[in-house]
Amino acid sequence: MAELMAEEGVRAVFLTGSHARGEADAWSDLDLSVLVTEDRFARDTVSYREGRLVSVERRTVAERGRAFTEPEAALWNLEALRTARALHDPDGVFAAIQARARAFAWTEVxxxxxxxxxxxxxxxxxxxxxxxxxxxxxxxxxxxxxxxxxxxxxxxxxxxxxxxxxxxxxxxxxxxxxxxxxxxxxxxxxxxxxxxxxxxxxxxxxxxxxxxxxxxxxxxxxxxxxxxxxxxxxxxxxxxxx
Missing domain, CATH: 1.20.120 (Four Helix Bundle (Hemerythrin (Met), subunit A))
Incomplete structure (x- = not known):
C-alpha cells in the first residue's frame, strides 16, 4: 500500500473484487484500483506479494467516468465501484465517483x-x-x-x-x-x-x-x-x- 501511495500521479487507492465484497477464498487475488492524474500513469500490473497474487489497475478519473456514459463499461464497473473500499482518498476523489455509481440508474444509458x-x-x-x-x-x-x-x-x-x-x-x-x-x-x-x-x-x-x-x-x-x-x-x- 505504501508503495502504491508513493507512485507518481496517484490520487486515490481503493480495494475491489472479492476481498471488497467479503467473498474471498484462499485462491482469490487481491484487486487494487488506483486513480491517477494522467493517462501516462495508466497501466495494469500483476505480481505475487508474500505468496498472494495482487492485481493493480491504474486509471484516470475520466476513464473511470466511462462507467456512467458507456453501457458496456457500466456493466463491468458499476458494481465494483459501488462495493469498493477506499484505502487512500485524501481529496475525496474516489468518494465522489462511488457516490455517483451508487446513484446511477440504468435508464441513463x-x-x-x-x-x-x-x-x-x-x-x-x-x-x-x-x-x-x-x-x-x-x-x-x-x-x-x-x-x-x-x-x-x-x-x-x-x-x-x-x-x-x-x-x-x-x-x-x-x-x-x-x-x-x-x-x-x-x-x-x-x-x-x-x-x-x-x-x-x-x-x-x-x-x-x-x-x-x-x-x-x-x-x-x-x-x-x-x-x-x-x-x-x-x-x-x-x-x-x-
Missing part, C-alpha cells in the same frame, strides 16, 4: 445499451455461418471457435438488454444465462456456454438456437441490423430443422 446489444447480435452473423459450416463438415475446432464468440457476444447482448450488472467475471456466464426470463434462451445459452456436459456438436446447435432467441428477444433501434440478424437466424433455423 438504456437506449445506447439496446443499440449496442443489437450490434453485437447482428455482428455474430458470420459466427452463425461458421457453426453451420463446422457442423456440416464435422469440424469441432471451427464450431468451438465460433461458439466461443457467440457465448460472449450473445451473453453481453443479454446483459445489456436487461441492464444486468456484472459484480465479478466469475458470474458472467450464469448472469448472462439468466438475464432474459425465457426458458428457451436459458437452456440454449447454458449449453452453448459449456454450463452442461454437452459435446461440441450439441454446443454448436445450442449456439444456433441461442442466436435465434437473442434476435427475438433483443430490442432493435436499427432496422438494418435487425434485418441482417433475422436473416442469419432464419438460416440457422433452416439448418436445425433440416
Amino acid at each position: 438504456e437506449d445506447q445499451a439496446h443499440r449496442h446489444a443489437g450490434q453485437l447480435v447482428a455482428g455474430m452473423a458470420e459466427e452463425v455461418h461458421k457453426v453451420v459450416g463446422g457442423l456440416h463438415a464435422g469440424d469441432g475446432s471451427k464450431v468451438g471457435y465460433a461458439a466461443a464468440g457467440l457465448t460472449f457476444a450473445l451473453g453481453t447482448a443479454a446483459l445489456l438488454s436487461t441492464g444486468t450488472l456484472v459484480p465479478t467475471e466469475n458470474r458472467y456466464l450464469a448472469l448472462a444465462q439468466g438475464a432474459w426470463a425465457d426458458p428457451a434462451w436459458r437452456g440454449a445459452y447454458g449449453t452453448l456456454a459449456g454450463l452442461t456436459d454437452a459435446a461440441w456438436p450439441e454446443r454448436g446447435r445450442a449456439g444456433l438456437r441461442a442466436y435465434g432467441r437473442a434476435v427475438a428477444l433483443a430490442r432493435w433501434p436499427d432496422q438494418a441490423l435487425q434485418t441482417l440478424a433475422q436473416e442469419a437466424a432464419s438460416k440457422a433455423a433452416a439448418f436445425l430443422s433440416a
Whole structure:
C-alpha cells in the first residue's frame, strides 16, 4: 500500500473484487484500483506479494467516468465501484465517483445499451455461418471457435438488454444465462456456454438456437441490423430443422 501511495500521479487507492465484497477464498487475488492524474500513469500490473497474487489497475478519473456514459463499461464497473473500499482518498476523489455509481440508474444509458446489444447480435452473423459450416463438415475446432464468440457476444447482448450488472467475471456466464426470463434462451445459452456436459456438436446447435432467441428477444433501434440478424437466424433455423 505504501508503495502504491508513493507512485507518481496517484490520487486515490481503493480495494475491489472479492476481498471488497467479503467473498474471498484462499485462491482469490487481491484487486487494487488506483486513480491517477494522467493517462501516462495508466497501466495494469500483476505480481505475487508474500505468496498472494495482487492485481493493480491504474486509471484516470475520466476513464473511470466511462462507467456512467458507456453501457458496456457500466456493466463491468458499476458494481465494483459501488462495493469498493477506499484505502487512500485524501481529496475525496474516489468518494465522489462511488457516490455517483451508487446513484446511477440504468435508464441513463438504456437506449445506447439496446443499440449496442443489437450490434453485437447482428455482428455474430458470420459466427452463425461458421457453426453451420463446422457442423456440416464435422469440424469441432471451427464450431468451438465460433461458439466461443457467440457465448460472449450473445451473453453481453443479454446483459445489456436487461441492464444486468456484472459484480465479478466469475458470474458472467450464469448472469448472462439468466438475464432474459425465457426458458428457451436459458437452456440454449447454458449449453452453448459449456454450463452442461454437452459435446461440441450439441454446443454448436445450442449456439444456433441461442442466436435465434437473442434476435427475438433483443430490442432493435436499427432496422438494418435487425434485418441482417433475422436473416442469419432464419438460416440457422433452416439448418436445425433440416
